Amino acid sequence: IAGITQAPTSQILAAGRRMTLRCTQDMRHNAMYWYRQDLGLGLRLIHYSNTAGTTGKGEVPDGYSVSRANTDDFPLTLASAVPSQTSVYFCASSDEYSGGTPGELFFGEGSRLTVL
């Protein structure tokens, strides 16, 4: 593993199903983020974590939950998927809390989710 790994790369999901998007980083970055990217809109922050054991809500948290049990993993769960959650989801990390440039994010390759 090098950088940030997301899984799955792509998924089609029936509405009402539960889904967890996985994100793992090997850079030992303290901060991690989940964004969604929709056509014509900027990246929107769903949830974030400044350090292991803590999480916070972003701009569009409803319908999503996260956990940060350790430094490396930051899974995003959709408890009951709805069609409006069809999007590309990006996980990102930064080391701004340990000397890195604030705002310099390292992104995973994205997970394309379609909810029918």
Add this chain to the structure above:
Amino acid sequence: GQNIDQPTEMTATEGAIVQINCTYQTSGFNGLFWYQQHAGEAPTFLSYNVLDGLEEKGRFSSFLSRSKGYSYLLLKELQMKDSASYLCASMDSNYQLIWGAGTKLIIKP
């Protein structure tokens, strides 16, 4: 409210120069960022400005005017591989990034 404006699409010729503008309005300001995103790929960090002026990094330069809430990304000696979307983002007083929708840059031979 918080808002980032940048053109939706621009076209330029290989070998030429292009300037992508961005205006921002955020609650507080802790820096202006530019990212590059090729189609179907993840965004990658290009530049960071927190003080007024021009930051040059190879063929790419980024400018900031905090009094005008304005930034631009200048790309010189355009190459076909520069075809991508360029995302402008402002960091607000809570150190959260507020993103523009991105400018799709099309390079023609």
